Amino acid sequence: MKLRPSVGLDDLRKYKVVVYPHPAILAEETIMLLNEYVQGGGKVVSGARTGYKDETGRCRMVPFPGYAAELCGIHLEDFTRIVGTVKPALVRMVGEAVGLEKAVAEGRQADLLSVNRTSVYRPMSEKQTSAENIQIMHRIDEIYMKHPYYGYRWMTTTLREQGFDVNLKRVRRLMRLMGLEAIYPKPNLSKRLHARYCRPYLYLLRGLTIDRPNQVWGIDITYLRMGKGFMYLFNIIDWYSRKVIDYELSNTLEKGFVLKCLRRAFRSCRPEIMNSDQGSHFTNADYLELLEKENIKVSMDGKGRATDNSRTESDISDR
Structure with missing residues (x-):
């Protein structure tokens, strides 16, 4: 039946x-x-x-x-991966609790949960940056802010002069971890004009009188030094009122947190012009398509014009 x-x-x-x-x-x-x-x-x-x-x-x-x-x-009662000090699952049968570690051998537990036996017998160790490396990274950050043209060789020399016992490989690894590299003219600068990049837009604010809210918004990304590593802050500022429209924090530089913050800000109001630098977050197709969909004009700092977005950058540093 x-x-x-x-x-x-x-x-x-x-x-x-x-x-x-x-x-x-x-x-x-x-x-x-x-x-x-x-x-x-x-x-x-x-x-x-x-x-x-x-x-x-x-x-x-x-x-x-x-x-x-x-x-x-x-x-x-619960089910979880049985690793290290994690409390094993409990199964209650007819009102009686039985610990799996007593009723079933570890090898059998691994088979039942489709877990590699090695991960059960050998607890996973979480890798953390040492306090010494954190101290060195903080010092690298301070030196880089004053001398952004320093590569890992000059950085190593400077750190040794200040009493740090470091070698080239260690400094290079920490600078890569921090996402820092020397700023200098590089070949093939037209790479941003290839198909996977979008052509930068003109700077629309030269000579423009900004006399009302939501006429111009400025956006920028800065990084914040934390106790263990860095966070990245995306900020939207109204150029007329200097009001912070919205912001978003992220522990990575993926473009997703920028688009998320912009979409959230557009729910309440929209600017006529959006000004930014020529960073990859603001020249990618997803960002430009979002502004085009909202009928917002795109303005970008000119090449070599560090002061074009000074209002946004100064507001971030002041706060």
Whole structure:
């Protein structure tokens, strides 16, 4: 007999035992029917994956075995990867708690959870930057702010003069970790004009009288030195009122946090002109398409014109 929607409780009562192997997909109506059958004295034998999927084939977002927990008499308190000092999962069967580390060997636990045995026997060690490296990175940051044209060789020489015991490889690795490199004229500067880059726009603010809010917004990204590493701050400032429209923090320089902040700001108001530098965040297609969709004019600092976006940068440094 198959448990079709037409099968009722009277049909099941004809049998003392119902064997239902591997009913992974169980509708709530079927579970209620089986519960009534069991409460009436019947017995149900089912597989290990009973009821963990709904009618659409998706896993239920409830503790395993889902709505069949009362029917099976099993309730899984928690499930997690058993690594290091993490407390193992507890399974309560008929009101009694059993620790998996006592009932099941570690090798068997790894097989059941599809986890590599090596990760169970050898606790994972989280790599952290040492306090000494943090101190060196802070000093590198201070030197780089004064001398952005220093590469890792000059940086190593300067650090040694200040009493730090470092070599070239260590300084190079830390500067790469911080995303710092010497600023100097490089060949192939037309790379930004290739297909994967977007051509910079003109600077629209020269000679423009800014006399009302939301006429011009300025945007920029700066990095903040933290106790262990750096955070990146994206800021939107109204040039007329100097009001911070919105901001977003990120621990990476991916473009996503810039677009997220802009979309959030556009829900309340929009500028006529958006001014920025020619950084990769502001010359990529996604950013330009967003401004075009919102009918916002794009303005970018001129090449070699460090003061064109001075209002935005000075506001960030003041705050």
